[in-house]
Every structure is written in C-alpha cells, then in structure tokens.
Amino acid sequence: MLKINNLTKKFNERTIIDNLSFEVENSEILTIVGPSGAGKTTLLRCISGLESFDSGEFYLDGKKFNPYEDTGSESVIGVVFQDYQLFPNLTVLDNVTLAPQMVLKQSATEAKQSALKRLSRLQLDGKENLYPYQLSGGQKQRVAIARALAMQPKILCYDEPTSALDPELRGEVSRIIKGLKQDGMTQIVVTHDMDFANDVADKQLHVVPVK
Amino acid sequence: MKQLRTGVEPRLLVLLNYLLIQEDFFIIGGMNMLSLHYISQILPSLLVGTTMTLKIFCWTLIGALPLGMIFGLGLVSNIKLVKYFLNFYVWLMRGTPLLLQLIFVFYGLPIVGIVFQRYDAALFAFILNYSAYFAEIFRGGLQSVDRGQYEAAKVLRLSYWQTIRKIVIPQVAKIVLPSIGNEVINLVKDSSLVYVIGIGDLLRAGNVASARDVTLIPLLLVGVIYLLLTAVCTYVLRRVEKHYAYWR
Structure with a gap:
C-alpha cells in the first residue's frame, strides 16, 4: 500500500500541490484526473522521485521513504512516460534488459x-531486435511498460498513457493495465481522458488547480 | 664592315633561332624524364615529413577527443566553478590563434623556465587547442539529448555514469560526428602550423626542397599529399557515420 500524507510542492512561490493526502491499496488502480495545470504530472513526478517536494510523507507498506532522495537500486516505482522515452540507440531487447x-x-x-x-x-514477439524508430506508438508504449516492469517495481505509474495513441488503441491500453492488476501490480494513472479513467479506475483522485 | 654585318646577321639569327628551338624541344622533352627522376629524389624526404604530420594528427586526436568529451561533460555540469573555468579555457583557446599558442608554448614559456621539446610543445598546444573545439561540439551534442532520456534512466535506477556510458554517449556520438569530422579535416591542414617552431613536417619538407632546387614541383606534391590525406579522412568519417546509421 502506498500512502501519501500532506504533500506540498511549490515552484518558487507558486503552490502546485497543496497539502494532498491519499492512499493506494496493493494491486489497485488509482487514476489521477483533473484539468491541465492542476498538477497531475507534477504529482506523478514527485511520486516517482523526479521532482523534489517541499513537505509531506510517503509510506510504502507502512515503511516511510523519500522517493526523491532514496535512489538506491531497490526500485520501488516504475514510470511509463507520456512520450515513452525509449532509448533510441538500443534495440527493444536491450531497452528492457539494460537496467536489470x-x-x-x-x-x-x-x-x-x-x-x-x-x-x-x-504481444511484442519478434520485435526484440528492432530499434524504437521502427515501432508504432502503441508498440513503443508496450516496450516502455516492459522496460519499467523489468525492474520489478512495487508501483507502476503512467503519465497520460492514451494521449499519444489513436482512439482505437485506448481499449488496448486499458486491457494491459487491467491485466497487470490481475498480476498484482499497483498502478497510478495520470490522465485527462475521463472515459479511459472511468474504465480502468478502482479509485479516482480529482485534482484542481490551487487558487 | 657595315656591309659584312648586315650580311652575317640574318644568317646568324636563323641559326640562333634554330638552336633555340632545338634547345626548347630538348628542355620540354627532357623535363618529363627529369622531373620523374626529381620526384623520386625528393619523395623520401616528403614522406618523412608526412610521417611527422600524421604523428601530430594522430596524437592530437587521441589526446583531444577524450579530453574534449570530459570538458564537454564539465560544460553541461551543475558545478559552477568547473563551468566557469571551462568556459574561460574554451574562450582562451578558441579566441587566440593556434599559431600564437604554438609560439607561446615553444618560444615563450622557456622565458619563465618551462621548456618543452619542439615535438612536445606542438602536441601540448594542439591537444589543448583542439580539446576546446571538441568540448564545445560535445557540449552542443550533450544538450541536444532529450532531458527525458536522463529521467527515464533515473527511474530505472541507472547511475550517472551508467547513463552517460550506455545512453548519452552513443547518442551524442551520432549527433556530433559531422562536426567532429570537420575539425578532423581541419587538423590535417592545421598540423602544418608546427612549421613555425621548426618541426620537419610535410609542408616544411616541401618548402625546403622547393627553395633549394628553385622549382614548384615539391610544393605541388605537398598539395597532392594533403589532398590524399583529407580524402582518406573523409572516407573514414563517412564509414563511421554509416556505422551509426542503424538507429535514428
């Protein structure tokens, strides 16, 4: 279980996340929705340790941790980026096996x-020796998921997983996310796509811009 | 007398003319034979000069490429002091003539007690100078790698050096290759600047032969050898670029 208490994040004097608390049960899917500028992506970046935060506490299975500072090899949180960020100089297989x-x-x-x-x-059989530029958007996303999972994370985060895909592929993504839930993966999905969010969510977090 | 003179003169002129034509013919015809012979005579000394040129070329690359890469990393680092120092260094090296730097190292530094051998002085100046150019090229290349790549590596828990080695350098190498190639070609020709501190490189060998024998041939040959060297470089660089074409 991931528990976040009183998280506050400011950029200079502007408060982006104000005293936010929530929790995600194991193998639950939490979707974070809200208008742009509400700090959805910033929240995800704080959880995944890419962004420092001003105050707040993180607990994973009751144990306190600091995602920004604890960068040891015990990987707890995987990320699937909006633009995937596969390594273009490596094959699909090397993208997945490099970090492990x-x-x-x-x-x-x-x-x-x-x-x-x-x-x-x-469903990426036979693609292992291709380079990212040879893949479609959906395939790239699945490679990104495979790459994140290879580090055996406790939680997997997605930033806008449907934004760069054709509408027909949305169903595919939600199938994958639900499939991973069956395997016991805890997942956090940031999206502004309400239909998609309602489809996959066990629990939803609505965020609004701080006034 | 006057009659005699006018009588002889035309005939003498005809004879002289004839001889001149013959002589001309002899010179032009013989020249080919002569110059081939001449080329074979001066070629060994030109090749010795070429070896020196190549030595300076190779050692400068071996020294300046890694150094430039490290300086490039320093230029994009977050450590202010390192950045200021490297910016100053790049400004100094790119802002003054390489010729001045050579003269400074070889003729200037001994005044304050730092004495280099000619060859060492040349390598010292060349490596420092070219490292600065390479550093700037690598800086540009490093900055054009998407920040998201570093973040992706970070969430995968790769360390800084693992990220640099496995992700960043291969991408930077592909980006900077054409610019590095440009500098490599420049270096072939810039190496002739060692002339000024009395190193027997290719240009010097040609110039010595040309001055001694009062002929253009050595200088033409020097030009041809430089062209051959740059042609080889161009070919090799193309091959390397092709090698990196397997991904986009």
Whole structure:
C-alpha cells in the first residue's frame, strides 16, 4: 500500500500541490484526473522521485521513504512516460534488459529470458531486435511498460498513457493495465481522458488547480 | 664592315633561332624524364615529413577527443566553478590563434623556465587547442539529448555514469560526428602550423626542397599529399557515420 500524507510542492512561490493526502491499496488502480495545470504530472513526478517536494510523507507498506532522495537500486516505482522515452540507440531487447543487468545485476541470459517473456505477454514477439524508430506508438508504449516492469517495481505509474495513441488503441491500453492488476501490480494513472479513467479506475483522485 | 654585318646577321639569327628551338624541344622533352627522376629524389624526404604530420594528427586526436568529451561533460555540469573555468579555457583557446599558442608554448614559456621539446610543445598546444573545439561540439551534442532520456534512466535506477556510458554517449556520438569530422579535416591542414617552431613536417619538407632546387614541383606534391590525406579522412568519417546509421 502506498500512502501519501500532506504533500506540498511549490515552484518558487507558486503552490502546485497543496497539502494532498491519499492512499493506494496493493494491486489497485488509482487514476489521477483533473484539468491541465492542476498538477497531475507534477504529482506523478514527485511520486516517482523526479521532482523534489517541499513537505509531506510517503509510506510504502507502512515503511516511510523519500522517493526523491532514496535512489538506491531497490526500485520501488516504475514510470511509463507520456512520450515513452525509449532509448533510441538500443534495440527493444536491450531497452528492457539494460537496467536489470546494470542495476539488479542479473546475468545476461536471465535478463534476456524474463524480457522475452514480458515482451511476448505484451504481444511484442519478434520485435526484440528492432530499434524504437521502427515501432508504432502503441508498440513503443508496450516496450516502455516492459522496460519499467523489468525492474520489478512495487508501483507502476503512467503519465497520460492514451494521449499519444489513436482512439482505437485506448481499449488496448486499458486491457494491459487491467491485466497487470490481475498480476498484482499497483498502478497510478495520470490522465485527462475521463472515459479511459472511468474504465480502468478502482479509485479516482480529482485534482484542481490551487487558487 | 657595315656591309659584312648586315650580311652575317640574318644568317646568324636563323641559326640562333634554330638552336633555340632545338634547345626548347630538348628542355620540354627532357623535363618529363627529369622531373620523374626529381620526384623520386625528393619523395623520401616528403614522406618523412608526412610521417611527422600524421604523428601530430594522430596524437592530437587521441589526446583531444577524450579530453574534449570530459570538458564537454564539465560544460553541461551543475558545478559552477568547473563551468566557469571551462568556459574561460574554451574562450582562451578558441579566441587566440593556434599559431600564437604554438609560439607561446615553444618560444615563450622557456622565458619563465618551462621548456618543452619542439615535438612536445606542438602536441601540448594542439591537444589543448583542439580539446576546446571538441568540448564545445560535445557540449552542443550533450544538450541536444532529450532531458527525458536522463529521467527515464533515473527511474530505472541507472547511475550517472551508467547513463552517460550506455545512453548519452552513443547518442551524442551520432549527433556530433559531422562536426567532429570537420575539425578532423581541419587538423590535417592545421598540423602544418608546427612549421613555425621548426618541426620537419610535410609542408616544411616541401618548402625546403622547393627553395633549394628553385622549382614548384615539391610544393605541388605537398598539395597532392594533403589532398590524399583529407580524402582518406573523409572516407573514414563517412564509414563511421554509416556505422551509426542503424538507429535514428
């Protein structure tokens, strides 16, 4: 379970997140919705440790942690970026196996085997030797998911997962997210797409811009 | 007398003319044979000069490329002191003539007690100068890598150096290759500046032969050798660019 208490984030003097508290149960899907400028992405960046915060406490399964400062190899939170940010100089397989090998010290064969399994479950069989530029948007997103999962995160975050995709692919994304829930993954989805949010959410967090 | 003179003169002129034509023919015809022979005579000394040029070229690249990469990383780092220092260094090296730097290192520094051998002085000045240019090129390349790539690496828990080595450098290499290539070609020609501190490079070898034998041939040959060197560089650079074309 992820629990956040009294999170506040300011950019200079402008308050973006004001004293926000919420919690996500294990293998639950939380969607964070709200108008642009409400700080959805900033919240996600705070949770995933990409952004410092001014005050607040984070607890994971009752244990306090600081996502911004705790950057050890014990990976707790994975991120699927809006623009995926695959590494263009690496093949699909290397994108997925790089971090497990370098950070988790998995052997090359071990990392490759679990990567191929993951890619296959995400319908990316036969794509492992392609480079990101050779993939469609949906495929890139699935590689990004596989890459994040390879680090065995406790929580997986998505930033606007449907914004760069064709409408027909929305259903595909929600199927994947629900499938991961079955595997027990806790997921946080930032989106402004209400239909999509309502489709996947177990719990919804509405954020509004701070006045 | 007057009659005799006018009588002889036309005939003498005809003879002289004839001889001149013959002589001309001999000179032009013989020249080909002669110059081939001449080229084979001066070529060894030109090749010795070429070896020196290549030595300066290679060592400068071996020294300046890694140094430039490290300086480039420093230029985009968050450490203010490093940044200021490197900016000053780049400004100094790019803002003054390489010729001045060579003269300064070889003729100037001994005045304050720092003595370099000719060859060491040349390498010292060249590596420092080219590192500055490379640093600026790498800085540009580093800044054109998407910030999101660093963030993606960060959430995957890759360390700074793992990110630099596996993600950033391969991408930067592809971006900077054409600009680096430009500098590499420049370096082939810039190496002739060592002439001023008395190093026997290709240009010097040609100039010595040309002054000694009062002929253009050595200088023409020097030009041809430089063209060959830059042609080889261009070819190699194309191949390297092609090697990096497997991803976009």
